[in-house]
Amino acid sequence: MADxxxxxxxxxxxxxxxxxxxxxFAEAVFLDGRYARAFSLFGAExxxxxxxxxxxxxxxxxxxxxxxxxxxxxxxFDPTLSDETLLSGLKEGGILMVNIAEDNLDxxxxxxxxxxxxxxxxxxxxxIARKHGLTVAGFPVVNTVMLxxxxxxxxxxxxDNLVDSIKKRITASLEANISAVNEGSERVREVGGLVx
Numbered sequence: 001m002a003d004x005x006x007x008x009x010x011x012x013x014x015x016x017x018x019x020x021x022x023x024x025f026a027e028a029v030f031l032d033g034r035y036a037r038a039f040s041l042f043g044a045e046x047x048x049x050x051x052x053x054x055x056x057x058x059x060x061x062x063x064x065x066x067x068x069x070x071x072x073x074x075x076x077f078d079p080t081l082s083d084e085t086l087l088s089g090l091k092e093g094g095i096l097m098v099n100i101a102e103d104n105l106d107x108x109x110x111x112x113x114x115x116x117x118x119x120x121x122x123x124x125x126x127x128i129a130r131k132h133g134l135t136v137a138g139f140p141v142v143n144t145v146m147l148x149x150x151x152x153x154x155x156x157x158x159x160d161n162l163v164d165s166i167k168k169r170i171t172a173s174l175e176a177n178i179s180a181v182n183e184g185s186e187r188v189r190e191v192g193g194l195v196x
Contacts, residue, residue: 005058006156007068010146011086012077015047015136017143020169021077022053025147027165028157035061047139050081057156073097075150077125077142079107094118097149097188099125099142105191123149123188132176132183144170144177148184159185 008025012018019040026038040053056063070089079100090096098108101124108120125145134141144166151157163178170177 005056005060005063006073006154007071008055008057008073008075008150008154009068009071009089010053010055010075010077011081012051012053012142013047013081014049014051015139015141016051016077017141018051018053018077021143021147022055024143024162024165024169025150025157026055026057027168028147028151028161029055029057031161031164032157034058034156035063037063037065039065041067047137073150073154075146076100077146079104079126090118092117095121095153097121097123097146097153099123099146101127102189120191121149121153121188122191123184125149125184128180128183128187132173132180134173134176134180144180145184148181148186149188151181152185152188 010018010022022038022040026036029036034057036055036057038055040051054068070091072091073095074086074090076086076098079098096118100122102122125142126140128145129140129142147162151159151162159181162181166177
């Protein structure tokens with residue numbers, strides 16, 4: 001990555017660990033030698049309410065702390081967030097990453113597969129989180145799975161630094177979360193291809 005800045009916009013629901021995920025990813029990026037900033041936007045703090053988090057990463061320590069309207073990456077933690085505004089502003093040639101089962105691609109947000117404007121990646125984070133027992137009140141907590149997928153696709157944070165960041169911020173089910181990160185990295189797929 002040259003002097004350019006990468007911008008990520010994460011969409012999910014309260015209880016999925018999206019705010020924590022943004023902070024963990026930003027720290028892992030920093031440990032990999034770049035500057036990063038994470039912040040979030042949410043209304044009433046309650047489980048299930050829509051949450052948006054933002055991450056900026058680059059070589060320059062001076063970064064705006066404002067919403068990201070034209071991200072390089074849109075990462076959707078909850079497949080029921082099917083509003084086409086999720087894709088709003090995603091840069092031409094950008095990356096859309098969605099927590100969705102491969103047999104459910106008809107439910108991707110908006111016109112995700114139309115026109116080849118950006119690349120689409122999927123990972124069944126819900127299935128992986130359940131497999132590793134990462135649930136709260138029956139609700140799958142998919143943040144570490146999505147972090148593994150984000151690290152693999154973006155290439156700006158190593159899995160080792162991601163795990164180090166997780167160890168600092170997550171104490172419950174640590175081994176399960178580390179396994180989930182690795183499985184998220186292994187199982188993320190580009191629609192119509194494989195992750196390079």
